[in-house]
Amino acid sequence: MRIIGLKDHEVDAALRSAGLGLSVSEARSIAESLGRDPTIPELFSYDTMWSEHCSYKSSRATLNEFLHTEGPNVVQGPEEDAGIVAIDDEWCVVIAHESHNHPSQILPNEGAATGIGGIVRDVNCMGAKVVATADPLRFGDPYGKDKNHVRWVAEGVVDGIWQYGNALGVPIIAGDVVFDDSFDSNCLVNVVAVGVVKRGEIIKSRAPAGAGEKGYDVIVVGKPTDSSGFGGVTFASEELREEDEEANRGAIQIPDPFLKNVLFKANEALFQLTRQEGIVIGFKDLGGGGFTCASSEMGASAGYGMDLDLDLLHKASEDLPPEVVACAETQERFMLICPPELTPRALKIYNEDWDLPNVYEGARASVVGKVTTDGRYVTRYRGEVTCNVSIQHLTGGIRYDREERPRVVELEEPEISAPEDLTEILLKILGSPNVSSREHIYRYYDTEVQGNTVIRPGEADAGLIAPVRDEKFGIALSVDSNPFYGRISPYWAGATAVAEAMRNVAAVGAYPATLTDCLNFGNPEKPEAFWEFRECVRGLADAAKALWLKGYEETPVPIVSGNVSFYNESPDGAVDPSPIIACVGLIDDVRDAVTMELKRAGDSVYLIGPRFDELGGSEYYRTVHGVTGKNVPIVRFELERNMIYAVIDSIAKKLVISAHDISNGGLGATAAEMALAGRSDLGLELDLDAAGSDLPADRLVFSESSGFLLECREGGEEELEELLKGYGLDIMKIGIVSSSPELVMTCKGRTVLLMDLSTAKKGWTAGLSEAMR
């Protein structure tokens, strides 16, 4: 394609008519580096590799500036498809976290399913067994102006997740769902996958040492390449406009959990063979950017080149142009780099033992080329060289320094006179789409497959699995982010997401071992959106630094994996800043973990975390008073750290037998949920005066300042109080578990809340199914 010698507007027109997203200056720099006009396939390869999705061109500098990705337990930071931290001397946990927002808005079912499908590949290709997933979801207002479309998207996304995850056989053990009108035209579908692998059996996503010198084979495994997903990464790097929907559809990938299930088993057979024989291989999934991205990154990260023949790749049809073969995002594919002597046995595993050609029409494993030493990325098709570029230049990407400008929003606190009785208010909050029980959704998810599940959705703040038989350790998983806080303060939204995800795993007794961040924002070319992004990253990084890795002072909890999703924006505006955090917690013995439901009448209940007048973005302000407010909850880092450590220690010492963190809906919702989970046959009597605050009762009950409610083991009160004092925490013995199924709260000698649990349960369980009907 001609670039050299053309005027800017001519280059621009040529790029657009070819369907390329590259800018004119990017195209010129490519031509300059080649010393000639690039071919069309070369331009598409650069388009893919230099997209926001693959190159992090807008975000990289900010991420490097703020995030701590190293730590004493880190085995592998964010440099590959997934991050890895040590569980003990032998086992490691592998985690990856991505978004699949744009495709899910257009084709909710396939989009969300492909999200799960992609993230489990990222974990599997490290040599790990995928043992859990989590799905943070954000949908528009189910009662707003786009309610029918919002519900169509929500239903399709949930269907896509269960249809894929259940069939694949990986339990979904955590997640959250938030409805907010900023997501009316841009849903967020984030996906998290967790795996386990032995430290000595990790497989790298790069060509092994010696691969170039010895001419290792490059093998593509899986579905036949078709045109699906062509342009996918470019699509994820632009704003959604309705008139483009038809064009965007081609960018949708088509998932197949059944083929993936068989591929995973064949992969395991291959991994076992290479372990037995001590053969080092490179293995990587074909995700965003397809064949080009996987092959160029595997070569470049080892300092090698690639010589690949697209004719040898198995395809769904023979009439695909070379740039489509190279850059389509056909799902359910992997790339293997191995010594030639392994090749026949590898092909047999896929093509005969696991019979890929009969499992899926046209699926198989094919040798497509060799690793070279010359540093060139070469592809051939129908006898011609279609691409011949410097592999380092192609994968090196580019960087942009985006402009930032604080977003100015007029915020104020509402004037509210405290109501006499809080019962109706709490009932309304419990029935709201964002606080009500998540049961309607999680009953669609197979939370039990693999037989490892110890704590399921709905039982506690985090899910917990015992992923390795004959081992006692457990992996806890939680996700969090509050868009309403993000609307007020991106910084505190970032910090709170980290703190709450960590509180969630602490509430089952696990210590936070690592974090991942999936950062969902609007268009970074707009200075306000870029400022929001930077503020969120600063906030979450500050929290990770201040809430030290347990057992290591002044050592941040490492962030080992993540993803940036920009352009979550339509002509109606951008999504609320959404730094979605996942936290992996570890516990030595899963039998020591606790859940949230009340255990025994007569037990003492303790409040941890003083209540503050910070109801900005709270469920009380929004659902009951229809306002956002201004005073967003902040994270008091030292207090937060002491609370988290105290809860972990008190569970380990078996002093606490139920725990639940305070978040959306405040102390009131937290107390109600502890009573409503499980059999709902025990109640709570709480004396708010014990909170030692002069806030009015409504603010005490509905403030979303961080904290916990803990049920103390009978006779353990003294020891628990000593432990809490040791962490400098106030002792707030706020009530007891009662044998009557009701929630009672008194304040200054007056009953301010008296709620029958069976009434509450109806609204609490119906809230979400009504919002999604």
Add this chain to the structure above:
Amino acid sequence: MKIAVIQFPGTNCEHETLVAARSSGLSGELFRWNRPAEELSAFDGYIIPGGFSYQDRLRAGAIASKEPVMDALREEAERGKPIIGICNGFQILTESGLLPGLGGINVALASNVMVSKGEIVRRGFYCAWTTLRTETPARRCSGSFILNKGDLVSMPLAHAEGNLVTADEDLMERLNEEDQIVFRYCDEGGRVEREFPVNVNGSLESIAGICNPEGNVLGLMPHPERSSFAWQLPPTDSAKSAGDMTAPGPGRRIFESMKRYIEVMR
């Protein structure tokens, strides 16, 4: 005593099923669907585990039931060897006619329909813990060999097509009379109800599991392998944190039954 856990493409519960079988003292291995079928005769019993064989295409179990390995299993069943089908395994056994085993196909496991007060309140996939009431006396069936009539067993279920229906008007009477209804869904106290949530998928007579006339082939929708260790139980069950990591859960009794059946029948 060696059993084979059959893997079809799309099966996804084979590993935990093998672990659960081993925890009851059985030995065994995974058996890939395209291995030579004649190798099957070397085993003393068979489990078809849960999952989505062929992605439930057409309808759950329909495609897998046409695989040659099922013909070989039919021969082993005629020799009296025990076969237990769990979830998708149950679906495959009904589609292949092995259950209820009256010649031809006698029932269908249709899409779940959750009915409460006469209204459909939910459809589709559902995952939850349930309680099963044993409806047959001990020794009637391979997979409930050591369970007595009235015994309650809790375990999770997770399926989209478990609603047992039949067009044969006399079938229910016959299954009842011949003691082929092995498990019914019930509440924690053992009470069977017609409607959701106790009858979780709309099955006729709340049926959760049936056997063939000879009793050696059992199919059930819920997953005993997910309830074979105490730590797998829900938190409201006080047995959850009792004992060590090997402490048994209620579902293990299905595998112990199979083992006892093999011992007695040999």
Add this chain to the structure above:
Amino acid sequence: MKINLRVSLKIPDAEAATVKNTLRRRMGYGAVLEDLRRERLWSIEVDDSVLDPESLARRLARELVNENKESYKATVDSIDFEEGYVPVKVGLRIEDGEAISAQKRLRNRLGFDMVRSVERSSIWKLSLRADDPERTAGEIAERLLINPHKDFYEIMR
């Protein structure tokens, strides 16, 4: 008056491919079955007083068809099939929860008051190299496409 929406996938139909493969590889139809395709059929009974059924069909399709991955043909009352294959309709003989839910959603949430009932089925289009293609199609339906305890089938011509 009955509005029929015949819906086919624009993306590859993995279910049809699996069924075809099973019939050919496992059930002895390798020489007989040349091709097999699948459509979904929505048959929607509406009030006879509806004046513009074509436009109603388009509005219904917007709710029942996902045009990002499916295409559809709408007809009123009759359905005409192209030459070259035997169309086999397979539907549920037991109560169809999904059809009931669709009907409720159309009437109650989306305001299609004129909808009386909704039926849902699959059309399997079999290209057969056989002396009596309809008899062979019936045999294939009974041996694989239906479970008679929940499904019925009907050769559509």
